[in-house]
Amino acid sequence: MSDIKQHTVCIIGGGMSGLFTGALLAKNGYKVTVLEKNHIIGGGLQSFRRGDVVFNTGMQACAGYISGMISYQVCKYLGVSNEIKLLATDSQKQEIIWLNNNKSICLPKGRDAYQTYLVQLFPHEENGIKELLDCVFRVGHTFDYLFLQPIQRYEENVPYAYMSADELVRKYIHDDNLVAILEYVGWTTGHCLKAMPALEFCMMLTLYILGSHRFVNGAKQLADALCNVIEQKGGIVENDTEICEVNGEDGNIDYVVATDGRRWESEIFVWACTPKILLTVCREQVFRKSMTQRIQEYxxxxxxxxxxxxxxxxxxxxxxxxxxxxxxxxxxxxxxxxxxxxxxxxxxxxxxxxxxxxxxxxxxxxxxxxxxxxxxxxxxxxxxxxxxxxxxxxxxxxxxxxxxxxxxxxxxxxxxxxxxxxxxxxxSCYGQQGLYIPIKTKLKNLYMTGQAVQSQGLAGIATTSVLTSEIILGRTLIEEIAQA
Ligand SMILES: Cc1cc2nc3c(=O)[nH]c(=O)nc-3n(C[C@H](O)[C@H](O)[C@H](O)COP(=O)(O)OP(=O)(O)OC[C@H]3O[C@@H](n4cnc5c(N)ncnc54)[C@H](O)[C@@H]3O)c2cc1C
Structure with a gap:
């Protein structure tokens, strides 16, 4: 066994996507090196202490970390689900929304409870609420990997990518007060409903209605657990290592260089940071021109x-x-x-x-x-x-x-x-999320992962990391993950 040469993969960026991708590849026999510019790993999912008090820097609510969904199941597959302490948010009032008139709305978890609660408040909108939630759940469930399903094409979803969340909501709901309450969903991608694509609205609202969790005593425990998986499989996670050059020729990356001059060679490289930085540190053409332009202008x-x-x-x-x-x-x-x-x-x-x-x-x-x-x-x-x-x-x-x-x-x-x-x-909180950049680049051994590939947050990052790992491994993992 020990005579078999391990493939090497070098991942730039020790945020959640770099660590998830690294842990998935390490579990599948790759020798992984993760390079992180900061002193602490975790990227947008970190915590810090002042005395004995813990603060979280990002990801206060992890949506969709439940059995049968990707982020939970990937953690189970990697053997870390028991190490992570999460607290389910209050099922009767997952979100408390105060209104200008000093009244509060307490949104419960679960499709039925959520619908019943809104109908009680807005009985004149009963049909609209039901139809809106039918649509949200139907479209939300077409994000196949979130639900551990093989990927299919959903041509009927195309209009939702161009429609705003506000247009979708107003198609079913006429009461401005109810539309104003639903504005809270915009926080999950940092938009008001007018600027949020309906497709993302459906995905995010589905995930949140299904339920969110919060890390007990700091979010960094997940980053540490993933780091352990990588190290236990013989990999390395290097902090304080900022990559400032990605070098290669003939359509191949040979090595990357850190700001202190150290360099890393590898068979495969994965860029797990914002793609905009990649364009500044790599002289080769990484993406098609139109994609490059989208990244630069996004x-x-x-x-x-x-x-x-x-x-x-x-x-x-x-x-x-x-x-x-x-x-x-x-x-x-x-x-x-x-x-x-x-x-x-x-x-x-x-x-x-x-x-x-x-x-x-x-x-x-x-x-x-x-x-x-x-x-x-x-x-x-x-x-x-x-x-x-x-x-x-x-x-x-x-x-x-x-x-x-x-x-x-x-x-x-x-x-x-x-x-x-x-x-x-x-x-920006959510980086260049939702650019839907390709995982395979124009360079033969350079792959992308991170929130710019799919969407942000634990569920988005877990999905992206599985997709990137599958392309590198040349086989699907989703069935194994679903059965873990
Ligand atoms: C304030 C805030 C609140 C948020 N709240 C939520 C929330 O409640 N729920 C939720 O689901 N999501 C939330 N998010 C989003 C979530 O944190 C991100 O979607 C997720 O952590 C992104 O992971 P990533 O690995 O793709 O990117 P990142 O976490 O950005 O990781 C990229 C890593 O690459 C490193 N890096 C960058 N350049 C280099 C380089 N040149 N060389 C080496 N390393 C480099 C960075 O230091 C970083 O560690 C929040 C984010 C922020 C900032």
């Missing part, structure tokens, strides 16, 4: 300020939901709300010790500091961020008056933190 305007709040002990109750507070934004394409979550520390928390507040932002709001880097942005930037944070805390305090007194201290990240940390263009 702008996802959705950035956020994240306010990490350390809370005083026993001052603010733990809420096992995502909470949406109305707040108008001057940018019409952004969600008109802010969101907060309290981070679970155990499965039975009564009190919250930390809270993350997400405030939608447009990258241009950061114009004075766009040319600056971490640590050199000056006092005005700090004052600007603090003003945004205090405004958000005041807005939330209208609905949760106990918050103002509960805060011990805050830290604020902006889109510039996201840009400089993960390399997401325009500090």
């Amino acid at each position: 702008i996802n305007p959705f950035s956020v300020f994240v306010v990490f709040c350390h809370l005083k002990k026993e001052k603010f109750k733990f809420i096992n939901s995502s909470v949406y507070i109305p707040k108008s934004s001057k940018h019409p394409n952004l969600p008109q709300s802010i969101v907060f979550v309290t981070t679970p520390r155990s499965e039975s928390d009564q009190w919250a010790e930390s809270m993350e507040i997400y405030i939608p932002a447009n990258y241009e709001d950061l114009a004075p500091w766009i040319a600056t880097h971490v640590g050199e942005r000056g006092d005005e930037y700090e004052i600007f961020k603090e003003r945004i944070a205090l405004e958000a805390i005041n807005t939330i305090s209208v609905y949760y008056p106990e918050l103002s007194d509960a805060i011990l201290n805050i830290n604020v990240a902006s889109g510039l933190t996201i840009r400089d940390y993960y390399g997401n263009p325009n500090g």
Whole structure:
């Protein structure tokens, strides 16, 4: 057995897609090297500690991590599902949506409960609600790999790719108040419904109605578990390694070079970061011209300020939901709300010790500091961020008056933190997701993975990583994964 030469694969980017793809290939006999520019792996799914308090940097709600769906089943296949501690969000109020009139909507999980709840609130829309959800579930279930099904073509879905979510919703729903409630789905891709494709709306709403989970005591446990799979199979995960050159000739990549001069050779390379960076570090032509142009021109305007709040002990109750507070934004394409979550520390928390507040932002709001880097942005930037944070805390305090007194201290990240940390263009939360870039590039041994291939989040990343691994392995894995 030991005489058989292992194929080598070098993965650039130690975010979830790089780690999932690495773990899948390692399990299938490849010798994997993952190169990550930051000191910590995980990319957009990370957590950090201040003292003994844990904060999550991204991915507060993981939708669709349930038996029979891809992200759960891939973790089971890789043998890590028992290591990861997740807490199912409150099934009676997975989302709490506050309205301007101080009333709250508490959306439950499950198709029937969700439908019944909305019909109770809007009995005059009974037929529309049912027809909308029929459509959402029908289209949502055509994302075959999410449901561990072999891929088929769905010609009838094409119109939903060009229709906006707002158009789809208004086809069935006439009450503006109900349309306004459904705006919350835009947060899953960072759009208002008018700017969100109907296809994505159907996929995301299906996933969320089926149920979401949150990491207990920090999200980084999943990145660590995947890293262990790679290392146990003889692979390497190198932190502090930023790739600045991808070199090759004759349509083949030979080696990549890090900013400190180290270089890595491999038979196969996988790019697991934003494709826009690849275009700047690789001199070869990677994609067809039209794809290259789409990558260069693609702008996802959705950035956020994240306010990490350390809370005083026993001052603010733990809420096992995502909470949406109305707040108008001057940018019409952004969600008109802010969101907060309290981070679970155990499965039975009564009190919250930390809270993350997400405030939608447009990258241009950061114009004075766009040319600056971490640590050199000056006092005005700090004052600007603090003003945004205090405004958000005041807005939330209208609905949760106990918050103002509960805060011990805050830290604020902006889109510039996201840009400089993960390399997401325009500090966008979801990178260049949904570009549907091809996994196979024009270069024989260079493959793509990550949220730009399919969609963001745990389910999107797991799907992409399986697809990339299958193409490299030259065989399907989905049946094995489904049976794990
Ligand atoms: C603030 C925020 C909140 C979010 N909330 C949610 C949520 O609630 N639910 C949800 O499902 N999703 C959420 N997301 C999105 C989710 O985090 C991402 O979709 C997912 O983590 C993307 O994984 P990825 O591996 O494709 O990309 P990334 O996580 O961006 O990973 C790319 C990795 O490549 C590294 N890298 C970049 N350039 C180089 C280089 N030159 N050399 C080496 N390494 C490099 C980066 O440091 C990074 O670690 C959120 C994201 C953010 C930022």
